[in-house]
Amino acid sequence: MGSLYALDFDGVLCDSCGESSISAFKAAKVKWPELFTGIEPETETWILDNMRTVRPVVETGYENLLLVRLLLEMKMPVIQKSSVVPGLNVEGILENWSKLKPIIMKEWDAKKEELVDLFGKVRDDWMEQDLSSWIGANRFYPGTADAIRFASSKIYIVTTKQTRFAEALVRDLAGVNIPPDRIYGLGTGPKVEVLKELQSKPEHSQMSLHFVEDRLATLRNVIKEPELDKWNLYLGTWGYNTPAERKEASNFSRISLLDLSDFCAKLK
Known part of the structure; x- marks a missing residue:
């Protein structure tokens, strides 16, 4: 499991x-x-x-x-x-x-x-x-580096950022080693397709599936795909979204609003 x-x-x-x-x-x-x-x-x-x-x-x-x-x-x-x-x-x-x-x-x-x-x-x-100075212009949200470093869950990064930049920040800023095959960056396809690929892997067939995003539009795209009904969906309240979007998200039964401290606790 x-x-x-x-x-x-x-x-x-x-x-x-x-x-x-x-x-x-x-x-x-x-x-x-x-x-x-x-x-x-x-x-x-x-x-x-x-x-x-x-x-x-x-x-x-x-x-x-x-x-x-x-x-x-x-x-x-x-x-x-x-x-x-x-x-x-x-x-x-x-x-x-x-x-x-x-x-x-x-x-x-x-x-x-x-x-x-x-x-x-x-x-x-x-x-x-x-x-x-490039690394210093970024910051990991409080607790997130430790959360992925000590996670008991299996972690994948699914991002529209170009992969090499995400890899550099995970390695050099967070100090965390995530295998390259667990980072899906720009060019690997829409996030809904990445989620389909992840759930289709035999080693994931018995696992509970969770997707954490800060963009409501992305989560709405997931909801439109019946094939992705197994995913638990979360909108991170600390990310790049607005109060109006968080209010709208609360109207979707599939989407849970997630605070930063709860997110870090879930991964550990």
């Missing part, structure tokens, strides 16, 4: 918002130098501060670049080039990101694959040039 826990990474184990926001700003300067060259430090600080507020909308890391530019145009009307910006505020981003994203990507001629590659390259360069 025993338990298997599939864990999201950003927003469940690791608070990476500081690093991802700085990396996105660096990448945006490469992608759109005509807009970002010469930006005042005060404007950069305002953008990075507001990135934490809008972070709940991010599903995959490259979206951080889009948010950085959108915030810049909101802050500096003189450079506005996007039809969605007039009248937009951070609350509007939180409420309408799924509609805003395709509009601005088309207007900016931004391709997902290009942004993913650029975001990864900027992170790789930062790690190569100053690994300690």
